[in-house]
Amino acid sequence: MKRKAINAKANRMLKKLFLNEDTITCEVRFKDCWVHAVQFAHRNKRRWYYDKPDELLWAKNQVILACPNCHNRLEADKELTRLTFIRLR
Numbered sequence: 001m002k003r004k005a006i007n008a009k010a011n012r013m014l015k016k017l018f019l020n021e022d023t024i025t026c027e028v029r030f031k032d033c034w035v036h037a038v039q040f041a042h043r044n045k046r047r048w049y050y051d052k053p054d055e056l057l058w059a060k061n062q063v064i065l066a067c068p069n070c071h072n073r074l075e076a077d078k079e080l081t082r083l084t085f086i087r088l089r
Contacts, residue, residue, distance in 0.1 A: 007046070010057035014040050017058065018065055026067040027088055028074070034067035041066040041074050043085050061089045 018024065025035045042049070043062045056062055064085065066074060074081045 003050070006054050006057065009054070011040065013058035014063055017060060023065055025065070026070055027064045028066045028070035028084060030070045030073055032069050034069055037067050038065045039068065039071050040064075041071045041081075043081065043089075061085075064088050 024038070026033050026038055028041070029035070040063050042057070046057070049057050049062075074084060
């Protein structure tokens with residue numbers, strides 16, 4: 001399956017997972033958090049998952065729901081990402 005299709009499937013699966021758990025706001029909540037404008041933040045960069053089973057892209061322990069501000073902070077800081085995932089997952 002091509003990367004674009006895998007990513008689209010991952011997004012569908014994650015939406016379903018988080019909606020089923022009634023998680024619809026940012027889980028991270030750093031300063032200036034937007035709370036309701038959310039996206040999926042992965043534990044690792046997406047390219048890390050390319051040679052792994054596709055299911056890891058939508059595994060609960062690999063993703064948190066984050067607003068754009070929190071997501072950008074996680075993207076920019078690997079150690080902050082690691083610590084946040086320890087706290088939340």
